[in-house]
Amino acid sequence: MDAPRSTTASTETDGAQIRRLIDGWAKSIRAKDIDGSVFGYAPDVLTFDLVNPLQNVGVDAVRRRLEDWFSSFDGPIDFENHDLKITAGDGIAFSHSLNHVRATTKQGQEIDMFWRATACFRKLGEHWTVTHTHASVPFDMESSQASLDLKP
């Protein structure tokens, strides 16, 4: 693990520690690095993901999903958190952002997609840990199709 990913620096504010965690995930996603993409996840994290099923429990489910997702792309993944806002208190924190991915699938389809991301954190000892994430796109009420092409 890179030294800058450590969340123990006592001189850092909680908000800055969480921002570095989230920046680290983005960097790891761009590098298709699964370990880095789940750094700080609780073993029993509850995830509401973009795609079925309704919910997943455990970091292994997140890892399997990332494996599938990373392997679906040919070439680089361009990934950024937009409008990231972090609210951190004494031992509890949450963040929300609009996540933007641009990449080309192995079938040659160009993906340029935003989704909504919420992450919820607890500080266990000196480390911020993610206990819940929620990622989604809304759907179109008329067609019931997921809205994969909305821009902020």
Next chain:
Amino acid sequence: MDAPRSTTASTETDGAQIRRLIDGWAKSIRAKDIDGSVFGYAPDVLTFDLVNPLQNVGVDAVRRRLEDWFSSFDGPIDFENHDLKITAGDGIAFSHSLNHVRATTKQGQEIDMFWRATACFRKLGEHWTVTHTHASVPFDMESSQASLDLKP
């Protein structure tokens, strides 16, 4: 506002205060009561809703959405929070649940649907305030259809 909805009782724990807020929303949704359904919402709440657009800012957008939603049903709305978990600390809290609605639309369609709900709170003075909500269903990767019939 009903007296039991007050969140100022100093003998109540933070978790209990938030649970009462969430129980109050469920009760208000069943009663198609818009004021009660947004009780405790921050004026500038950021909502990621089930349906388009990608995001909304402000409680007025939540009210308009509830008006549309309530008026789409003929007769009662049966609504419950399942698997509600609240994590509350000193001034910051979050919750997640699977929300279940059963109702009949004015077109005669029977709705029996679960969605994922995350709510994020800040305590301002003695009152817990909702500053962010995220509600969604996942989509099916093959069809890109929103999954409106998943059960936990």
